[in-house]
Amino acid sequence: MSSILKKTDLGAWAAALEAEVFAPALADGVWAYQPVAPGANDGGVALTHPNTARPPKNFAFPQREVLYTFEQLKGQAPKLTETLPNPAPVVVMGVRPCDGRGAPRNDMVFTGAFDDPYYQSRRAKTAYVGLACNTPPSPNCFCKAVGGSPSSKEGLDVQLTDLGDRYHVVAVTPRGEELIEAGGKLFAEAGAADEKESQRLHSEAAKCEQRTFGDLAAAAPALKKNFDSEMWQSLAKACIGCGICTFLCPTCHCFDISDEVTGQSPMRGERVRTWDNCQFPDFTMHSSGHNPRETLGARLRQRVNHKFLYFVENNGTQQCTGCGRCISFCPVGIDIVAVLDRMIQA
Amino acid sequence: MVDIVNIRAHAKDLLEKGTVKMVLGYQRGTAGVLAEPAFITDAGQADHLVWDPTCVQNLALYLVNEKKAQSHQRDPDTRPIAIIAKGCDSRAVAVLLQERHFERKDVHVIGVSCGTLGVVDKNKLSKALNGRVATKVEPHGTDSFKVTTAEGFVDVAAADVLADRCLECACAYPAMHDVVFGEKHEDRGYPARFTALGQLEAKSEDERWAYWEGHFNRCLRCYACRSVCPMCYCPECVVDSIELMVDPTTSADEKANRIKWIERSAVASENSMYHLVRAIHLAGRCIDCAECERVCPVDIPIRMLNNKLEKEAKDMFGYEPGLDPELPSLVASFRDDDPNSFIR
Ligand code: SF4
Ligand code: SF4
Numbered sequence: 001m002s003s004i005l006k007k008t009d010l011g012a013w014a015a016a017l018e019a020e021v022f023a024p025a026l027a028d029g030v031w032a033y034q035p036v037a038p039g040a041n042d043g044g045v046a047l048t049h050p051n052t053a054r055p056p057k058n059f060a061f062p063q064r065e066v067l068y069t070f071e072q073l074k075g076q077a078p079k080l081t082e083t084l085p086n087p088a089p090v091v092v093m094g095v096r097p098c099d100g101r102g103a104p105r106n107d108m109v110f111t112g113a114f115d116d117p118y119y120q121s122r123r124a125k126t127a128y129v130g131l132a133c134n135t136p137p138s139p140n141c142f143c144k145a146v147g148g149s150p151s152s153k154e155g156l157d158v159q160l161t162d163l164g165d166r167y168h169v170v171a172v173t174p175r176g177e178e179l180i181e182a183g184g185k186l187f188a189e190a191g192a193a194d195e196k197e198s199q200r201l202h203s204e205a206a207k208c209e210q211r212t213f214g215d216l217a218a219a220a221p222a223l224k225k226n227f228d229s230e231m232w233q234s235l236a237k238a239c240i241g242c243g244i245c246t247f248l249c250p251t252c253h254c255f256d257i258s259d260e261v262t263g264q265s266p267m268r269g270e271r272v273r274t275w276d277n278c279q280f281p282d283f284t285m286h287s288s289g290h291n292p293r294e295t296l297g298a299r300l301r302q303r304v305n306h307k308f309l310y311f312v313e314n315n316g317t318q319q320c321t322g323c324g325r326c327i328s329f330c331p332v333g334i335d336i337v338a339v340l341d342r343m344i345q346a
Numbered sequence: 347m348v349d350i351v352n353i354r355a356h357a358k359d360l361l362e363k364g365t366v367k368m369v370l371g372y373q374r375g376t377a378g379v380l381a382e383p384a385f386i387t388d389a390g391q392a393d394h395l396v397w398d399p400t401c402v403q404n405l406a407l408y409l410v411n412e413k414k415a416q417s418h419q420r421d422p423d424t425r426p427i428a429i430i431a432k433g434c435d436s437r438a439v440a441v442l443l444q445e446r447h448f449e450r451k452d453v454h455v456i457g458v459s460c461g462t463l464g465v466v467d468k469n470k471l472s473k474a475l476n477g478r479v480a481t482k483v484e485p486h487g488t489d490s491f492k493v494t495t496a497e498g499f500v501d502v503a504a505a506d507v508l509a510d511r512c513l514e515c516a517c518a519y520p521a522m523h524d525v526v527f528g529e530k531h532e533d534r535g536y537p538a539r540f541t542a543l544g545q546l547e548a549k550s551e552d553e554r555w556a557y558w559e560g561h562f563n564r565c566l567r568c569y570a571c572r573s574v575c576p577m578c579y580c581p582e583c584v585v586d587s588i589e590l591m592v593d594p595t596t597s598a599d600e601k602a603n604r605i606k607w608i609e610r611s612a613v614a615s616e617n618s619m620y621h622l623v624r625a626i627h628l629a630g631r632c633i634d635c636a637e638c639e640r641v642c643p644v645d646i647p648i649r650m651l652n653n654k655l656e657k658e659a660k661d662m663f664g665y666e667p668g669l670d671p672e673l674p675s676l677v678a679s680f681r682d683d684d685p686n687s688f689i690r
């Protein structure tokens with residue numbers, strides 16, 4: 001069963017949800033998930049964004065997470081206090097399908113072999129209301145090449161499809177059903193014509209031209225074969241070794257842990273987890289001074305191999321969801337699609 | 347007008363004769379409309395070079411990287427590197443020479459004049475095109491660009507899409523060069539230098555604090571602004587210490603307690619510290635290529651910080667970096683008539 005929501009009622013729906021609601025808004029020239037002010041009318045929530053600069057991964061995996069606090073009085077044992085988060089429910093609106101597909105991939109990392117309670121307590125409270133792409137919002141979109149689609153529901157709780165003046169709304173999970181129920185009379189039952197129109201838009205979008213590197217299944221073996229290739233060095237020649245491609249990636253999840261001391265007597269502070277990334281020089285720096293990934297070529301290889309080889313070996317699926325951010329935002333044009341293309345051709 | 351054919355011919359000649367080991371320039375990329383850096387070592391590839399208003403990057407960075415790489419090579423090729431340099435880029439090369447990062451003989455500067463134009467700002471361009479995607483940008487006359495999109499050609503006024511730094515450019519004609527393409531234009535007809543900075547300075551202290559606090563709060567600390575800067579060449583930076591010397595007697599405590607000037611957390615206090623340290627370290631060195639601002643994925647107006655210190659150096663010491671590679675750098679020079687107003 002599916003429903004219809006008038007665009008002008010989007011704000012009212014957000015207000016009816018017992019949760020902190022976030023939606024993309026243009027702030028300081030950048031599309032970013034912004035809190036929706038209580039009582040916002042449709043002017044407060046209008047899903048007119050291309051894709052946000054930062055992905056929504058921070059809702060479950062914030063850039064800074066306090067793991068515990070510590071305090072030590074002179075001569076005594078240190079006292080540790082756990083700081084497990086207990087966040088209010090969060091609803092993120094306007095999530096593009098590629099970013100939706102990022103969520104289950106991050107779940108694989110933080111669930112299973114290592115159950116991460118910090119991640120999970122936030123993830124359990126986060127719901128994603130997705131927006132299908134009627135046309136790819138960026139020329140660097142390549143969701144289709146990585147097994148997704150502009151109307152993928154994977155990882156989403158609700159899927160919205162833009163029908164002009166209204167949305168066709170589909171609940172994907174039980175949490176999604178709850179969210180729609182909370183909207184009450186704002187939602188009308190969708191007619192057969194609406195459902196048909198929604199389907200038509202999805203199949204039109206699936207026909208849109210996107211970037212591609214060819215056969216997804218060929219990527220992992222090609223990367224394995226070319227591990228020692230000279231190509232990595234030349235492909236990374238222009239790379240400046242910044243954190244853009246990884247910090248903006250919906251599925252990059254590497255982190256660092258450090259102690260931040262806030263007082264000396266008694267000695268106290270916080271143990272924090274912060275985003276880290278494989279492009280920084282100190283990422284693999286050993287305390288001996290040896291760095292096994294000294295060169296930018298080795299770091300580019302790590303980034304691409306993690307997405308398309310190691311994650312496949314460990315989890316049976318590639319990690320990249322084709323959002324295209326690492327391409328569009330790279331200051332010097334390093335292009336993961338072109339890199340994969342080269343590796344597969346070689 | 348700069349004709350790319352002449353640049354290619356010059357690059358080819360240099361590589362054929364073997365007088366340079368590489369030509370740093372621009373080529374078409376796959377990621378979008380902007381050109382990407384090209385590292386041409388083979389005369390046969392000189393035809394890949396392009397020159398147009400999408401050649402935004404300051405390639406002087408790669409002179410620095412090449413120098414660093416050389417120091418690790420057993421038998422480095424010490425022939426000079428040729429670099430295609432816009433006016434601002436040429437000033438960066440000059441600063442690196444002033445700071446003795448390499449010698450004049452190590453570099454062959456192929457200057458290109460921006461004439462009355464400059465390079466485009468990608469964000470302004472996409473705004474001006476209102477959803478259409480540019481696939482090519484060419485100069486059109488002296489004050490506009492001809493932009494190609496899938497839906498056809500659009501003529502866009504240069505003043506609407508030029509990068510901010512180009513609008514206020516002090517040096518659209520290369521300050522130093524071995525060969526130069528294009529003509530010099532004295533009056534480019536854009537706002538005077540420091541116009542945007544003046545508007546920010548006119549605000550109250552509280553307003554300015556709120557402005558920067560808001561921006562620093564949003565910073566991801568991806569360090570792209572630092573990593574792209576040709577003058578940020580320190581091997582050890584305050585933000586990522588990679589040079590802790592460890593020997594067999596270094597204890598675990600010493601490793602754990604090495605000085606951390608700035609915490610990894612991307613919070614306002616640490617972010618401000620990072621940006622202010624960086625700005626101070628660039629005083630009298632920054633030449634306003636504004637690469638830091640261009641690369642920022644969240645549009646933090648970093649150029650304004652460096653602009654402020656650039657202006658300070660100019661007002662206090664009459665100093666402008668990178669105009670003459672023979673002059674000493676600001677911090678390495680002293681004149682009897684320096685104001686020294688901070689020493690009391
Ligand atoms: S990659 Fe696909 S899902 Fe993501 S924004 Fe582009 S079209 Fe939409
Ligand atoms: S690797 Fe690039 S395209 Fe793939 S999900 Fe990450 S940012 Fe998006």
Ligand code: SF4
Pocket residue numbers: 238239240241242243244245246279326329330331332333334
């Ligand atoms: S590939 Fe691009 S975005 Fe990534 S580290 Fe290199 S320069 Fe930065």
Ligand code: SF4
Pocket residue numbers: 564565566567568569570571572638641642643644645646648
């Ligand atoms: S490029 Fe932008 S986000 Fe990255 S560190 Fe610099 S100011 Fe912060």
